[in-house]
Amino acid sequence: MKMKVAFRTGLLVGAAAFVFCNVDHGLAPLPGTLNLTVYFRNTPPKDTQGIYLMVAPKFPPHAINEVYHSPNSLPIDQDTVRHQLALPYGHYDALALWWYSKNVESNLADVLAIPIDMTTGLKPLGFDITPEQPVVNIELIANWSKVDRDAAIEGTVRFSGPFPENTNIVAVAAFKSKPTGDLDYLIQLKSLDFSIKMNQNPYRYRLPVRSGSVGYVAVFWLPEHAGLNEFSIAGEYLNPDDSTRLGSLRLKPGETAKNVDIYVDWSKLKRL
Secondary structure, three states: OOOOOOOOOOEEOOOOEEOOOOOOOOOOOOOEEEEEEEEEEOOOOOOEEEEEEEEEOOOOOOOHHHOEEOOOOOOOOOOEEEEEEEEOOEEEOEEEEEEEEOOOOOOHHHEEEOOEEOEOEOEEOOEEEOOOOOEEEEEEEEEHHHHOOOEEEEEEEEEOOOOOOOEEEEEEEEEOOOOOOHHHHHHOEEEEEOOOOOOOOOEEEEEEEOOEEEOEEEEEEEEOOOOOOOOEEEEEOEEOOEEEEEOOEEEOOOOEEOOOOEEEOHHHOEEO
């Protein structure tokens, strides 16, 4: 059995998934408009292919055709960008800017910015488009340094045995700190590799990351036919001097942390 490496040109989410796809919402003009103003900070990485606006009626989305997106990249050579996206009437749970590289496949770690509604706890900023209010204006700050990865983590993932027969995705990810909820998995994520193939044991990985703190590195597993928010933690990087504690790293620009190894015991999967 071959593991399905889903969302190959898409956006794998640690606790959910978005996919960049051409969604056919019909030929009739959409009645609503999202006016987005983006204020960029710092300079885009040299390998930037573009950035795209994604809008999800449900977060996390249950299916790939639930996500609306801009058909073309927003300008990447301006400090302030104003962008419009036509949308049907309805409620939208979240929007995000997604960065695409010229060199590697995009995934969840390439979320450049996502507005947060601080009045309702740590949740994405949602909005409604209605006949009474067909136009919505949102401002967003996007810092290019989030996707300018100037350091790396290398290690080996070893598995206790054959992968479960219903394996869909196995991924290794690095976070600024250990996430505490669905949205936190998105905000804290620094790098992600979901290219582990079925029964690839051991798996040697390299994660490009932004220099600074890496407080959590883990392997995640998703079964076939599961909801996009049904990942399990399969294994975690532990402190080499005290295996009862999680391991953490502090990287300088240009530094590569080696031997960041993880052991996966398939009998100890933990749902997020």
